[in-house]
Amino acid sequence: MTGRPPDTLFCLHFLGGSTRSWEALGRTLDGTARLVPIDLPGFGAASGQSGYGINAMADAVTEAIVAAAPGPFRIAGHSMGAKVALALARRAEDGDDRLEGLSGLVLISGSPPSPEPIPEDRRAKMLAWIDADDETRAKEARAFVHANVAAKLPAEAEDRAVEDVLRAAPDAWKAWLNSGSTEDHCRRVGTLRMPALVLAGSEDADLGADAQAALTMPHLPNGRLVTVEGVAHLLPLEKPEELARLLRDSMSGSVEPNTFPIPADYDALIATDRVNSRLRETLRQRAEPDDPAYAPKAVDAVEFAILRAVFARVLPVPGLDVAARLDARLASGGGDGWRFVALPPDAEAYRAALRTLDAAARAAHERPFVALDEAGQDALLTLAQKGKLSVPDSLGGRLNADRMRFWFEDVRADAVRLYLAHPAALASIGFSGIGAGGDSPEPLAAGLPGFHSTGLDSPESWEPRSSESAR
Amino acid sequence: MNLDSMRTYAEGDTVDVVVVGTGAGGAPVIAKLAASGLSVVALEAGPNFRPEKFAFDETLADEIYWTDERLSGGSTPEAFGANNSGTGVGGSTLHWGAFVPRADARDLRLFTESGEGVDWPLEHAELVPYYERVEAFLGVSGPPTYPWDAGRRYPLPPVQRNGPADIMAGACDSRGIRWADAPAALVSREFQSEDGPLRHGCINCGFCHQGCRNGAKASMDVTYLPLAVAHGAEIRPECFVTGFERGADGRISAVIYSHGGRETRQRCRAVFLCAGAVETPRLLLHNDIANGSGQVGRNYMGHVATQVWGTFDHEVRMNRGYPSALITEDFIRAEGADFAGGYLIQSLGVVPLTFGNAVARGRGLWGKALTDYLGRYNHLAGIGINGETLPCDANVLTLSDEVDARGMRKAQIDFGYSTNEERLNAHATKVMRDLWEAAGAKDIWVLERVAHTIGTCRMGHDGDTAVVDPFGRSFEIDNLWISDGSTFPSSLAANPALTIMALALRSADRFLASGR
Ligand SMILES: Cc1cc2nc3c(=O)[nH]c(=O)nc-3n(C[C@H](O)[C@H](O)[C@H](O)COP(=O)(O)OP(=O)(O)OC[C@H]3O[C@@H](n4cnc5c(N)ncnc54)[C@H](O)[C@@H]3O)c2cc1C
Ligand code: SF4
Numbered sequence: 001m002t003g004r005p006p007d008t009l010f011c012l013h014f015l016g017g018s019t020r021s022w023e024a025l026g027r028t029l030d031g032t033a034r035l036v037p038i039d040l041p042g043f044g045a046a047s048g049q050s051g052y053g054i055n056a057m058a059d060a061v062t063e064a065i066v067a068a069a070p071g072p073f074r075i076a077g078h079s080m081g082a083k084v085a086l087a088l089a090r091r092a093e094d095g096d097d098r099l100e101g102l103s104g105l106v107l108i109s110g111s112p113p114s115p116e117p118i119p120e121d122r123r124a125k126m127l128a129w130i131d132a133d134d135e136t137r138a139k140e141a142r143a144f145v146h147a148n149v150a151a152k153l154p155a156e157a158e159d160r161a162v163e164d165v166l167r168a169a170p171d172a173w174k175a176w177l178n179s180g181s182t183e184d185h186c187r188r189v190g191t192l193r194m195p196a197l198v199l200a201g202s203e204d205a206d207l208g209a210d211a212q213a214a215l216t217m218p219h220l221p222n223g224r225l226v227t228v229e230g231v232a233h234l235l236p237l238e239k240p241e242e243l244a245r246l247l248r249d250s251m252s253g254s255v256e257p258n259t260f261p262i263p264a265d266y267d268a269l270i271a272t273d274r275v276n277s278r279l280r281e282t283l284r285q286r287a288e289p290d291d292p293a294y295a296p297k298a299v300d301a302v303e304f305a306i307l308r309a310v311f312a313r314v315l316p317v318p319g320l321d322v323a324a325r326l327d328a329r330l331a332s333g334g335g336d337g338w339r340f341v342a343l344p345p346d347a348e349a350y351r352a353a354l355r356t357l358d359a360a361a362r363a364a365h366e367r368p369f370v371a372l373d374e375a376g377q378d379a380l381l382t383l384a385q386k387g388k389l390s391v392p393d394s395l396g397g398r399l400n401a402d403r404m405r406f407w408f409e410d411v412r413a414d415a416v417r418l419y420l421a422h423p424a425a426l427a428s429i430g431f432s433g434i435g436a437g438g439d440s441p442e443p444l445a446a447g448l449p450g451f452h453s454t455g456l457d458s459p460e461s462w463e464p465r466s467s468e469s470a471r
Numbered sequence: 472m473n474l475d476s477m478r479t480y481a482e483g484d485t486v487d488v489v490v491v492g493t494g495a496g497g498a499p500v501i502a503k504l505a506a507s508g509l510s511v512v513a514l515e516a517g518p519n520f521r522p523e524k525f526a527f528d529e530t531l532a533d534e535i536y537w538t539d540e541r542l543s544g545g546s547t548p549e550a551f552g553a554n555n556s557g558t559g560v561g562g563s564t565l566h567w568g569a570f571v572p573r574a575d576a577r578d579l580r581l582f583t584e585s586g587e588g589v590d591w592p593l594e595h596a597e598l599v600p601y602y603e604r605v606e607a608f609l610g611v612s613g614p615p616t617y618p619w620d621a622g623r624r625y626p627l628p629p630v631q632r633n634g635p636a637d638i639m640a641g642a643c644d645s646r647g648i649r650w651a652d653a654p655a656a657l658v659s660r661e662f663q664s665e666d667g668p669l670r671h672g673c674i675n676c677g678f679c680h681q682g683c684r685n686g687a688k689a690s691m692d693v694t695y696l697p698l699a700v701a702h703g704a705e706i707r708p709e710c711f712v713t714g715f716e717r718g719a720d721g722r723i724s725a726v727i728y729s730h731g732g733r734e735t736r737q738r739c740r741a742v743f744l745c746a747g748a749v750e751t752p753r754l755l756l757h758n759d760i761a762n763g764s765g766q767v768g769r770n771y772m773g774h775v776a777t778q779v780w781g782t783f784d785h786e787v788r789m790n791r792g793y794p795s796a797l798i799t800e801d802f803i804r805a806e807g808a809d810f811a812g813g814y815l816i817q818s819l820g821v822v823p824l825t826f827g828n829a830v831a832r833g834r835g836l837w838g839k840a841l842t843d844y845l846g847r848y849n850h851l852a853g854i855g856i857n858g859e860t861l862p863c864d865a866n867v868l869t870l871s872d873e874v875d876a877r878g879m880r881k882a883q884i885d886f887g888y889s890t891n892e893e894r895l896n897a898h899a900t901k902v903m904r905d906l907w908e909a910a911g912a913k914d915i916w917v918l919e920r921v922a923h924t925i926g927t928c929r930m931g932h933d934g935d936t937a938v939v940d941p942f943g944r945s946f947e948i949d950n951l952w953i954s955d956g957s958t959f960p961s962s963l964a965a966n967p968a969l970t971i972m973a974l975a976l977r978s979a980d981r982f983l984a985s986g987r
Contacts, residue, residue, distance in 0.1 A: 276684075278526040314837040337537050337552025341544035341871070341883055378838070385835060412831035416841065420823045421530045429848040431823055433790040436676035437527035437684065443473065443668070444522055444686035444693065450674025454633040454792035456785040463788070466849050 008073035009106070009247070010065055011037040012081025014234065015176050016144065016165035018044025021078065024157065024240035032248055036073075038064045040081065042172020044164065052175035054183050058087040066098050074104040076247075078236060079207065080176055082110025083185070086219065089196075090189050105196040105220075106247065109207045109233045112215035113185040114302055117206055123177050130170045141165040148233040150203040157237055186302055189219050191295035196223035197250040199243070201231035214358070214368030218305030221293040224250075257289040260319035266427035266464055269435055274449050274462065276437035283423040283434070290321035298330035298347040299354065306354040309370045313377050315415040317425070325418045326350075340406040343399075352398035353407040357381075359396030360389055384408040430466025432459075472560060472692040474519060478703045485738040486510040488982075489726045490745055491712045491754075494562020495971040496955030497745030498691035498699065499605070503979035505704035512705045512737055514728050516746075517558030519708035520565065520692070525682035529824040532681035535565045539881075541749060542871050546887030549773045549921040553680075553825070556749065556924065560708050561692035563747065564968065566680045569656040569688050570795045571611055571969040572815055573602050573620070575803045578859065578963045587811035587891060588861040589960045592932050592941035601973035606654075609689035609972075610662040610670070613654035619800040630659045630673055633792025635852035638783065639818040640797055642910035653798040653817060656689035656969070667697030675792045677820060695972075710735075713879065714758050715742070722950045729877070741950040741982070745975075748957040752868050752927040753882045755938075761945045766938050768868040768927050771884055772962040775858035775896050776922035778819060778829075779903035780851060781912025787852045789820030802856075802902065803964055810894035812859030814964050816903065819853035826851075833918040854906060856899045857922065860962040863889050868927050886921065923967055928957035942981040943974065954978045 013021045019037035026035045039046035040057050051060060061084060065073070077085030085105055092099035129140040145153070145161045153161065198216055200209040209227045217223050226246060231238045262270070269275065270283055296304035304323060311322040330347040343349040360380050361369040369377065383389040387405035391397025399407060419425045426434065438448045453460050480486055487509040490497050497513060505511045520535060537556035543549055557563035576595035581588040605611075606626060613625030629652030632640070636652075643650040657679070660672040670686035670693055679688055686693040696706060709730060716725040716736060725736040744751050752768045755761050797818040804813050821829070827845055830836050836844055865887060870880035888896065900917055907915050931937025934946030939958055945951040954975045956967050963970065 276526045276528075278524070279528050279531065282526070282528065282531060315841065316838060317842065334533075335538055335540050335552075336533075337539065337556060338541045338543050338550055340548055341542040341885075345540075381837070385837075409832050409835075412835070412837050412841070413828050415837070416827035416831040416845075417530070417824050419842075420827045420845070425845075426823065428842075429823060429845050431790065431848065432788065433677055433822060434527060436674070436678065436791075440684075444671060445684045446671050448674050448676070448685060450676045451791040452675070454631050454675050456634045456637050456787060459786060459788065466846060 008034045008036055008068070008070040010061070010073060010075045011035055012040060012061065012075065012077040012084050013037070013043065014079035014081060014109075015173065016043070016168050017078065018164045018167065020044065020160060020164060021236055025236050025243055028241045028244040029247065036068055036070070040084065042169040042175070044167060047167055047169045047172070052172045052180060054083055054087050054180055054185060057084045058091065061088060062098055070101055072101045072103050074106060075102060076106040076108065077110060078108040079111050079233065080180065082107040083113065083180070086113050086189050086192070087185060089192050089194055093192055093194065102194065104194050106199070106250065107196060107216060108199045108235050108243070109201055109204055110198065110212065110216055111181060111207065112211065113189040113219060114215050115184055116181040117211065118177070118181060119206070127174055127177055130173045137166060138162070149238050150201065150230055150232040151238070153237055161237060186300045189301065191221060191293060191301055192219055193222060193293045196220040197246065198223050198225045199235060199246065200225065200227050201233055201235055202227050202229045203232040205233070207233065210367050210371040214305065214370050215302055218301040257292055258319045258321050259289045260287070260317060260422060260424045262287055262424045263427050266423065269462070269464060270423060272435070274435040274438050277439050279434060279437060286422050287424065290324050294321060294324040294327070296324070296327045298327050299351050303351055303354045306358055306369050307350070309377060310354070310357070310381065310411065311415055313374065313381055314412060315419050317419060320419065320422060322415050322418050326414050342403050343406050343410070349399070349407055349410070353404060355396060356389070356391055356398045356404060357384070359391045363391055363395045381408065427464060428466065430464050432463040435462060472519065472521070472696055474700065474706055477700045477705055479705050480510065480512055482735060482737065484510070485740065486512050487739070488741045488743060489514060489737050489739040490743040491726065492562060492745035492747060492750070492955065493560050493691060493696060493706060494557065494745065494747060494955065495564050495691065495968040496747070496975050497562065497743065498695035499972050499975040500743050500745065500954050500979045501704050501706070502695040502699040502702070503976055504982070505699045505702035507983055510703070511699070512707065512739070513699070514710040514712050514726060514737070515560050515706060515708050516711040517560065517708065519560040519706070520682070522682065522684055522686065525678070525684045527676060527678050527681065527684070529681060529822055532566065535559050535682055539875055542873070542881055542883040544883060545866065545885035547921055549884065549886050551749070551924075555922060556747065560696065560706055561690045564690040565682050565692065567690070567968055568679055568795055570817060570966050571606070571654050571656045572798060572800065572965040574598070574963045574965040574970050575800070577804065578812060578961070578965070581812055581961060585811035591960055592930055597977070598970070598973050601976050602969065604976060605969060605972045608665060609656045609694055610658040611654055611656050611689070612659040614652040618649045618651050619803070625654060627659050627662070629653070630655050630657060630793040630796055631675055632796045633675070633789065633820055634785065634787035635789050635818040635820045635854070636796035638785070638787070638852050638910045639854055639906065642906040643799055645909045646906060648799055648801050650797055650799045653796050655793055655796070657683070657687045657793065664694055665698055666701035668693055673793060677790045677792055677794060677822065679794060680822070680825070711877070712746070712754060713877065715760065721948060723948060741952065743952045743954050745953070745955045747955050748924040748927050749868060749882050749884065751953060751955055751957045753870065755928070756870050757879055761938060761947050761951060763947050764935055764938055766929060766936065769864070770862035770926040770929055771866045771868045771886055772860040772862065772926040772959070773886055773921035774860055774923045774925070774962055775814065775888070775892050775899070776855060776920045777896055777900055778853050778855035778918040778920055779900065779907050779915060780853040780918060781907040781910070781915040782847055782850050783852060783910070783912055784850070786849055788849050789852050790822050792820065794820045802899065805898060808898060810891045810898065811861065812891070812895065812964060814856040814858030814895060814899050816854055816856050816899070819855050821853065823848060829918050829920070833920065834916055854903050855920070856903070857964060857966050858892070858895050858899060859964045860925075861889065861891050862926060862929070862961055923956070923962070925956045925959045925962050925967055928953050929960045930958040931960060943978040944981070952978055952982060
């Protein structure tokens with residue numbers, strides 16, 4: 001990805017929007033990018049078109065993109081449109097050649113790949129009035145626009161927005177509320193490598209920054225989350241100039257790879273023939289930086305984000321992606337020979353526990369676990385450790401307090417084992433054992449170095465020092 | 472180990488004996504029976520490792536642990552895998568600690584002495600010559616005289632003491648407690664194994680639990696198994712036994728096992744089951760045999776293995792040297808004890824992952840507290856006990872409804888302390904804390920821990936209450952013998968493997984004498 005913005009931006013509107021939702025943006029962008037708004041099936045000029053599921057909408061967009069023969073392009077998806085954009089990005093990264101030019105995403109108040117958290121009463125109400133008489137429809141459509149903006153829109157813009165809502169096919173509207181918004185694409189979307197700008201309105205009720213952090217960002221290791229102040233859910237209508245500015249300087253390069261470097265003197269020890277060559281090779285492999293865009297296999301992307309947040313507290317070592325290493329181990333199925341009978345099999349236990357932890361955060365703070373500050377996260381983990389973290393099933397608790405305690409014991413052990421396998425960690429504790437070995441051609445080795453001096457306060461000259469020993 | 476030129480038997484052959492498992496209980500039997508001219512095939516679930524692979528690293532050593540999942544329940548759930556269960560040609564002795572105290576005579580008569588626990592169905596005096604044979608054959612290193620057994624002599628001088636051992640010796644001195652260099656089944660200097668390889672002297676690398684690279688440590692693959700192969704035994708790695716064929720007379724006529732995904736059988740005249748205290752009962756329960764007593768799986772025991780840790784001003788570097796170089800048996804019967812039996816204390820140096828795992832699980836540290844504490848690694852030292860666990864009804868091994876990849880039900884082990892273990896543990900914890908305070912330790916903490924896998928097929932005089940007779944022979948199937956940690960009626964304070972080997976030789980002698 002170069003810093004240069006691609007030429008074309010395909011734009012997918014929100015529920016009740018249309019191509020017209022992007023007009024204001026188009027005017028302010030003033031030619032810096034070519035906007036190609038698309039009406040999704042059932043909306044705007046496509047209100048007669050059917051195919052309302054996420055995949056069907058993605059198919060329709062693919063056709064529109066092919067027809068525009070764009071060269072390199074990005075997709076901007078707003079709310080409902082964001083979920084379609086994420087589905088398209090998955091297809092592109094899976095090698096769909098019709099989407100070959102897709103180089104990035106802009107997600108505005110996006111509906112996440114996981115089922116969208118719409119409160120049930122609001123969903124029911126929206127389903128009811130869309131089929132009502134004209135007068136009710138007009139009133140409710142206006143109320144809908146009002147409810148989704150932080151400050152009143154200019155009259156003309158508001159009228160056009162209301163008109164768009166009323167233009168939508170009621171079946172398309174209902175399809176989104178009943179199924180499109182609840183379709184679970186979390187596993188399918190997985191982890192996307194492409195850069196993404198994720199925008200959240202500070203006043204958005206359900207899809208603000210917390211929700212984006214918990215449900216969308218986990219899929220986007222090269223994503224950047226920006227909160228736009230004073231905006232609710234309809235950024236392109238509310239602050240088109242602000243959106244234009246963000247678009248212009250969006251898409252910075254990808255994230256730096258993680259590194260947990262081996263100190264030079266320890267690295268030099270690893271190179272000596274005191275270190276067994278199988279071990280040397282293994283230590284070098286373990287020191288390879290973790291892929292920041294690691295795609296989890298045992299847990300889904302949302303759970304993986306929670307897992308990373310947990311490990312950031314349990315083992316605060318920047319540069320070491322314990323979560324990725326653990327996920328890889330869980331996915332390989334390689335166990336350690338036992339588990340607490342109270343817990344389900346390892347990967348299942350992790351998934352259930354992470355969801356329980358998240359549910360606990362939501363129950364206590366109305367925020368996802370990943371959005372809590374360190375103290376808030378630590379408090380919940382401490383409850384888990386004490387066997388006091390209990391979340392009712394009805395609020396999403398999957399493991400009871402006892403199981404959470406067993407699980408959190410496993411978490412600590414997994415973290416420390418992965419950490420201490422890393423040569424930089426061994427260096428930090430001043431561990432000299434790696435130098436006791438060496439190689440020998442004999443089946444039973446003769447003449448290996450070992451230790452000559454084993455008593456107190458008698459380091460051999462080559463032994464590494466820990467910061468503690470040096471004090 | 473090198474199996475390239477060993478004698479092999481054809482599937483159609485009927486061999487005298489099939490031995491299932493090549494660990495501490497199996498290997499001496501294989502060697503003894505083969506050396507007596509019998510045709511012996513050993514079936515071992517794990518691979519045949521070559522010491523060339525041992526690479527001075529904890530994670531790389533995961534391959535020598537038994538990693539098929541077991542389910543751990545009860546009030547003190549025990550960890551398996553790296554904690555106590557090995558696999559491969561040599562069984563758990565590939566990664567055992569080689570700490571080899573003999574059982575104390577009083578522990579075999581605990582019921583008579585205290586009214587608690589059980590008496591063993593054999594005399595300690597019967598075991599002594601077998602202990603001596605095993606110690607001589609393995610090349611055990613130990614002190615010139617043993618404070619708790621005046622007549623005992625070890626074949627080799629003791630292994631070099633390390634930091635934790637020095638600290639413990641000083642602490643014991645200040646409290647008037649006797650101590651000695653630990654009896655260790657490793658050779659402190661070069662040693663020629665009988666009909667086996669030349670084993671090099673210990674280099675103090677500290678990686679005993681990860682597999683010894685130079686043959687110093689007495690794992691079965693450098694001791695009894697080469698002897699067995701030299702006398703014509705065949706050892707078949709990667710052969711997982713799943714069942715038995717029986718004749719009309721109820722005797723076992725063949726052992727069924729899977730190798731490379733293919734089910735095979737080996738016909739035989741007798742079977743020694745030596746798969747360890749978890750897999751032996753699992754096999755019997757799975758096949759529903761030899762369990763007329765209803766005792767298979769019952770009285771599972773792990774030793775009380777609590778440790779006390781502290782931070783010292785000294786640079787200890789506990790990874791150096793043989794990990795448990797010092798012992799005291801002064802508490803095999805402790806003064807003022809309100810419990811039956813007793814415990815021994817050993818000094819402890821532990822390699823980082825194992826230690827970190829204990830800190831994370833047992834001390835419950837995480838976050839910066841965890842990384843800061845690990846940063847003190849070079850200043851830490853521990854002591855730990857091995858303490859008596861009495862048989863108890865609530866401690867059982869059963870088959871869970873969950874199955875493994877082979878479709879065999881997983882073992883579920885429920886284990887918890889009873890009053891006797893709790894009292895012993897409290898006593899020992901106090902003693903160890905006091906010792907570490909005497910030694911000047913700071914930041915002292917206690918790690919609760921259970922070690923070893925013992926019991927589940929106990930021996931006894933009576934087929935109604937025991938699975939095997941005092942020599943390991945099944946009461947029900949007269950050509951089925953068990954030789955491993957499962958036959959122990961109680962845990963004894965001593966670490967188990969030396970006694971397992973001594974009992975193995977005794978069973979083999981009996982088998983030979985019985986005319987089968
Ligand atoms: C880390 C560690 C340290 C230890 N330290 C000490 C110590 O210092 N001192 C001490 O006395 N003891 C120690 N022990 C315990 C000691 O190793 C065991 O008590 C002893 O090895 C048990 O012998 P066993 O014959 O019962 O079983 P094992 O030695 O475990 O042998 C059983 C064998 O049977 C095989 N097997 C199992 N099921 C099947 C099947 N279905 N088909 C074919 N083969 C099968 C296994 O793969 C294994 O090789 C330690 C153990 C561990 C793990
Ligand atoms: S300390 Fe000695 S016995 Fe233990 S592994 Fe190293 S060389 Fe072998």
